[in-house]
Amino acid sequence: MDTESSMAPSTTTRSRALATEAVHAGRDDLAALGLHAPPIDLSTTYPSYDSRGEAERIDTFAATGARLEGPPVYARLDNPTTGRFETALARLEGTESAVSFASGMAALTAVLLVRASMGLRHVVAVRPLYGCSDHLLGAGLLGTEVTWTDPAGIAEAIRPDTGLVMVETPANPTLAEVDIRAIAHSCGSVPLLVDNTFATPVLQRPVEHGARIVLHSATKYLGGHGDVMGGVVACDEEFAARLRQVRFATGGVLHPMAGYLLLRGLATLPVRVRAASASAAELSRRLTADPRIARVHYPKLGGAMVSFEVYGDPHRVISAVRLITPAVSLGSVDTLIQHPASISHRIVDEGDRQASGVGDRLLRMSVGLEDVEDLWADLCQALSSQEAGRQEVLRQEVSGRPARTAAANGPELRPTVR
Numbered sequence: 388m389d390t391e392s393s394m395a396p397s398t399t400t401r402s403r404a405l406a407t408e409a410v411h412a413g414r415d416d417l418a419a420l421g422l423h424a425p426p427i428d429l430s431t432t433y434p435s436y437d438s439r440g441e442a443e444r445i446d447t448f449a450a451t452g453a454r455l456e457g458p459p460v461y462a463r464l465d466n467p468t469t470g471r472f473e474t475a476l477a478r479l480e481g482t483e484s485a486v487s488f489a490s491g492m493a494a495l496t497a498v499l500l501v502r503a504s505m506g507l508r509h510v511v512a513v514r515p516l517y518g519c520s521d522h523l524l525g526a527g528l529l530g531t532e533v534t535w536t537d538p539a540g541i542a543e544a545i546r547p548d549t550g551l552v553m554v555e556t557p558a559n560p561t562l563a564e565v566d567i568r569a570i571a572h573s574c575g576s577v578p579l580l581v582d583n584t585f586a587t588p589v590l591q592r593p594v595e596h597g598a599r600i601v602l603h604s605a606t607k608y609l610g611g612h613g614d615v616m617g618g619v620v621a622c623d624e625e626f627a628a629r630l631r632q633v634r635f636a637t638g639g640v641l642h643p644m645a646g647y648l649l650l651r652g653l654a655t656l657p658v659r660v661r662a663a664s665a666s667a668a669e670l671s672r673r674l675t676a677d678p679r680i681a682r683v684h685y686p687k688l689g690g691a692m693v694s695f696e697v698y699g700d701p702h703r704v705i706s707a708v709r710l711i712t713p714a715v716s717l718g719s720v721d722t723l724i725q726h727p728a729s730i731s732h733r734i735v736d737e738g739d740r741q742a743s744g745v746g747d748r749l750l751r752m753s754v755g756l757e758d759v760e761d762l763w764a765d766l767c768q769a770l771s772s773q774e775a776g777r778q779e780v781l782r783q784e785v786s787g788r789p790a791r792t793a794a795a796n797g798p799e800l801r802p803t804v805r
């Protein structure tokens with residue numbers, strides 16, 4: 388188990404910088420164990436010859452939601468490997484605790500269930516949100532009810548049964564930003580949840596600005612290599628305890644292998660985010676100066692996401708990229724581009740989508756770690772094809788390049804992520 392249970396910043400010892408925490412947090416006990424890489428514990432169950440002792444531990448968990456002392460009873464309760472990831476992420480976000488889940492959506496589900504179970508079924512939220520978060524709130528699938536508002540309307544939208552205020556900043560996919568401190572003030576005693584997936588703790592630590600709950604789709608930057616799905620909530624220990632109880636009851640646990648990969652991903656998070664952000668900032672400058680682009684969205688905060696609106700057909704850009712991968716998701720080492728109106732935000736009602744700035748000509752690009760000149764060259768040729776359209780397709784066929792025509796690769800042939 389992790390030794391660093393007291394998370395309160397010490398006033399006597401110098402606190403470590405983020406880059407240092409990224410490679411050491413959650414691993415502080417390894418040297419004493421005679422290990423260097425974190426061990427992976429795949430146990431689903433744990434032996435105990437003391438049933439009375441186990442009963443006591445189970446009672447304590449049921450009553451408090453605190454992490455068990457000693458080995459877990461069963462893997463749905465806790466796991467030492469995912470526990471290391473939780474410890475590390477809490478350190479990076481500057482919170483007392485963190486609780487991991489099978490995906491970002493499982494994490495949001497647990498947050499909503501904790502509040503609903505306290506009779507606080509109303510949520511106030513600011514659009515845009517990631518398409519499936521928007522859907523989960525809007526559909527009322529978990530018995531919650533949502534009021535959508537702009538940041539200025541939050542205080543007025545809060546009711547006696549409001550359990551949560553939710554924002555994303557920078558938001559998926561428009562990269563719209565809100566003032567977390569001002570919003571936290573409008574929330575009064577209602578907890579503010581900030582989805583920090585796009586910024587990561589490298590660029591923004593929402594709790595320092597008054598948010599109480601920080602949510603991540605760990606599938607994105609925290610994992611960082613497009614090969615692990617997970618979610619995590621960073622918060623105070625009181626809320627974390629409720630989340631663990633809901634996680635135990637509903638079962639959306641993070642697999643230990645995923646916990647291992649996420650801990651490993653955190654080690655390089657600061658360098659990945661800074662390098663990709665530098666390229667994204669450069670690409671956003673070039674796109675802004677490009678006459679083929681109608682509008683560029685790039686956050687003041689920075690970051691590795693760039694969204695832009697084209698004058699021509701956005702589907703042609705998607706079908707023409709070569710180096711850049713046309714795929715949903717984000718935060719990987721390689722660059723991905725997708726059309727939110729077709730894919731990530733397809734599930735949001737068209738009117739709501741348009742009203743929150745997710746237009747039909749908007750493309751969202753997650754900039755990776757490739758050389759920026761190679762990325763620009765690929766983007767440029769894809770943008771030309773958007774302009775030249777059919778001629779470009781014909782030229783490629785004549786020059787004998789692999790036929791990637793709009794007809795063969797068009798979005799209509801791709802499965803839609805809903």
Ligand SMILES: *Cc1c(COP(=O)(O)O)cnc(C)c1O
Binds near residue numbers: 492555605616618
């Ligand atoms: C992807 C994403 C989610 C959902 O996370 P999953 O891991 O796909 O369940 C939530 N919020 C944001 C901002 C996202 O980009």
